[in-house]
Amino acid sequence: MSTTETQKIEELANKEYKYGFVTEVEEDRLPKGLNEDIVRQISAKKEEPEWMTEWRLKAFRHWLTMEEPKWPNVKYPPIDYQDISYYSAPKKKPKYNSLDEVDPAIRETYNKLGIPLEEQMMLAGVAVDAVFDSVSVATTFKDKLKELGIIFCSMSEAIKEHPDLVKKYLGSVVPYTDNFYATLNSAVFSDGSFVYVPKGVRCPMELSTYFRINASETGQFERTLIVADEGAYVSYLEGCTAPMRDENQLHAAVVELVALDNATIKYSTVQNWYPGDKEGKGGIYNFVTKRGACRGVNSKISWTQVETGSAITWKYPSCILQGDNSIGEFYSVAVTNNYQQADTGTKMIHIGKNTKSTIVSKGISAGRSNNSYRGLVKITKKAENARNFSQCDSLLIGDKCGAHTFPYLEINNSTAQVEHEATTSKIGEDQIFYLNQRGISTEDAVNLIVNGYVKEVLAELPMEFAVEAQKLLSISLEGSVG
Amino acid sequence: MLLEIKNLHASIDGNEILKGIDLKVDAGEVHAIMGPNGSGKSTLASVLAGREEYEVTQGEIWYNGKNLLELSPEDRAREGLFLAFQYPVEIPGVSNTNLLKTAVNEIRKYRGEEELDAMEFLELLKEKSKLVELDQKFLSRSVNEGFSGGEKKRNEIFQMAVLNPKLAILDETDSGLDIDALRIVANGVNKLRGKDKAIIVVTHYQRLLNYIVPDFVHVLYNGRIVKSGGKELALELEEKGYDWIKNGKSEVTV
Ligand SMILES: Nc1ncnc2c1ncn2[C@@H]1O[C@H](COP(=O)(O)OP(=O)(O)OP(=O)(O)O)[C@@H](O)[C@H]1O
Numbered sequence A: 001m002s003t004t005e006t007q008k009i010e011e012l013a014n015k016e017y018k019y020g021f022v023t024e025v026e027e028d029r030l031p032k033g034l035n036e037d038i039v040r041q042i043s044a045k046k047e048e049p050e051w052m053t054e055w056r057l058k059a060f061r062h063w064l065t066m067e068e069p070k071w072p073n074v075k076y077p078p079i080d081y082q083d084i085s086y087y088s089a090p091k092k093k094p095k096y097n098s099l100d101e102v103d104p105a106i107r108e109t110y111n112k113l114g115i116p117l118e119e120q121m122m123l124a125g126v127a128v129d130a131v132f133d134s135v136s137v138a139t140t141f142k143d144k145l146k147e148l149g150i151i152f153c154s155m156s157e158a159i160k161e162h163p164d165l166v167k168k169y170l171g172s173v174v175p176y177t178d179n180f181y182a183t184l185n186s187a188v189f190s191d192g193s194f195v196y197v198p199k200g201v202r203c204p205m206e207l208s209t210y211f212r213i214n215a216s217e218t219g220q221f222e223r224t225l226i227v228a229d230e231g232a233y234v235s236y237l238e239g240c241t242a243p244m245r246d247e248n249q250l251h252a253a254v255v256e257l258v259a260l261d262n263a264t265i266k267y268s269t270v271q272n273w274y275p276g277d278k279e280g281k282g283g284i285y286n287f288v289t290k291r292g293a294c295r296g297v298n299s300k301i302s303w304t305q306v307e308t309g310s311a312i313t314w315k316y317p318s319c320i321l322q323g324d325n326s327i328g329e330f331y332s333v334a335v336t337n338n339y340q341q342a343d344t345g346t347k348m349i350h351i352g353k354n355t356k357s358t359i360v361s362k363g364i365s366a367g368r369s370n371n372s373y374r375g376l377v378k379i380t381k382k383a384e385n386a387r388n389f390s391q392c393d394s395l396l397i398g399d400k401c402g403a404h405t406f407p408y409l410e411i412n413n414s415t416a417q418v419e420h421e422a423t424t425s426k427i428g429e430d431q432i433f434y435l436n437q438r439g440i441s442t443e444d445a446v447n448l449i450v451n452g453y454v455k456e457v458l459a460e461l462p463m464e465f466a467v468e469a470q471k472l473l474s475i476s477l478e479g480s481v482g
Numbered sequence B: 001m002l003l004e005i006k007n008l009h010a011s012i013d014g015n016e017i018l019k020g021i022d023l024k025v026d027a028g029e030v031h032a033i034m035g036p037n038g039s040g041k042s043t044l045a046s047v048l049a050g051r052e053e054y055e056v057t058q059g060e061i062w063y064n065g066k067n068l069l070e071l072s073p074e075d076r077a078r079e080g081l082f083l084a085f086q087y088p089v090e091i092p093g094v095s096n097t098n099l100l101k102t103a104v105n106e107i108r109k110y111r112g113e114e115e116l117d118a119m120e121f122l123e124l125l126k127e128k129s130k131l132v133e134l135d136q137k138f139l140s141r142s143v144n145e146g147f148s149g150g151e152k153k154r155n156e157i158f159q160m161a162v163l164n165p166k167l168a169i170l171d172e173t174d175s176g177l178d179i180d181a182l183r184i185v186a187n188g189v190n191k192l193r194g195k196d197k198a199i200i201v202v203t204h205y206q207r208l209l210n211y212i213v214p215d216f217v218h219v220l221y222n223g224r225i226v227k228s229g230g231k232e233l234a235l236e237l238e239e240k241g242y243d244w245i246k247n248g249k250s251e252v253t254v
């Protein structure tokens, strides 16, 4: 073995330790319940500076005055917030010695998705050696980013290493007072990603592959902040097509994006948290606040999401179009099957002149699920020549599911041009039979129709992610017809 | 024998529509089925294609040595049975090309043949679209969406040409076609005839049968084949209508 190779492996071994891929026997978990002391302990465990602890405490105190929102079109039993443990160190202990020990059903899904073997091991929590392809890719990847001055690290690291940037931008888009779940997140957030792309830098790669693996360890209260400085460009991929289980039922993440003058941020999500079983038992409650501020002129923020998981999804990735000529986009596919419930959509707040927004939402409901689109387009008084185009489509599979659309329009400037189109369609027996008659199985027929229906949104995803997302859709809808 | 239907009874929602059909179709033959509205022609076609809403209460169907009623609709298609629908369905978002590509490859997979690559497939589409003079622009359009009545029918025959079935059932493919289109589509169908293949044409009009000349003509009435004959039977029906057959139901010849 050459010295450089040995070096690389050593480097990786260290990295793995740092990122928690190596056996650690002790599990570190705080007792259930939430009070100021717990908040302080979380902050202490993460060795945070005083200002961060204070920020968390302010959020916690504010949270005590708030009530859980009741307006989403979803139903679930009351959550006992004192019955949750708000901190557990990332689990570093592999659960299995080899892939053979992993639930065959989960492995089958991995295989269907075409996830490489090494990544399967990571996702399932199997002990792996130091020689690990994606990780070595990640090392060169990190070096490259560093050269360009791009900061890409965990939120915990950013708080310690880049306090000025964090202080300046954290909570600047989603203030700690924002809403019940975002405020809770501000008090107890576990970790997440931090990205800063300096002036004029175009991030040369999708911030993704490697972090797909990391994603399996992000806990229930994720906090992500992405800042694109003047003229910068970054495309960020969040999530994972592989099914992810988590013992924590409540997830309340916050994502903040800031785009300065002429900057562009593209944020893509594939969400496949455990949806519960066919009878509707279990599953993740995914209550997420995602918001981007197009702060500078000509800035652009584009959200693309493929939501297939979670028992309940409640999220509205939004854009605040402050800068003149800024652009906001929202492309969404939300699939619900069995007893899943989704209330998702976006808010486009037009403040600057000549601001533009596009909304393309494709809901797919199957089984006994319920799928709602909820979207707000707001044109403020000073937003001269604002333009919005919204297309909200619903596709029903079977007749026990529901689809709802709640578009809200607030227009305070007469120069605005707002267009809204909505359609509801159903995959009909006669369509399926027609395709059967051409030699296509029912399952493939549904996929063909669904893929046709969502292609406009998937086209917004980076290529290889789109391919996976397409497979994911077909897996999510398995058994929904016939 | 490519197709043998024996004493077929089928009902929908408890109503018996087919009341004992017997029909034999050999490879190389063209059979025309005529008969008044509501007599059960499309029902017969649907039962052959495997539509689940119809319940077969009695009888057997043998196709190419197989018990057809035991095959799923997609397997019937993969075994070479094709139905050109009387009312082709619109499938928004799915292009004609995409449907055919999936169909061709599924059928090939079933037969243990290699899937066609993109180039070979496009070649095939080009060649077959010429056969029915289908404008290339229809290839990228969603299946039947916004197609005119005649365009839908032509598209059915285009699909038939691409899938190259052993047994094709054309359910009133002629209705909705203008005079030129009828000639073009019929000529296309004729080019698809072969020694090892058979076609069943369901039609109301003798006109189509001038182009696609049948070996046998059957009259379906009230769920039964009440008369069978050669191509001259179609001319006779054109002239006399159906009343003489309705009244003389005893004349059944199979
Ligand atoms: N669900 C149903 N319940 C009762 N009767 C039905 C049902 N579906 C179809 N039918 C009847 O079955 C009969 C046969 O219909 P079919 O479509 O096979 O006729 P056809 O011979 O193809 O007629 P046409 O020449 O008008 O196309 C019709 O009388 C029709 O009304």
Ligand SMILES: [Mg+2]
Pocket (backbone or CB within 6 Å): B041, B042, B043, B086, B171, B172
């Ligand atoms: Mg008919």
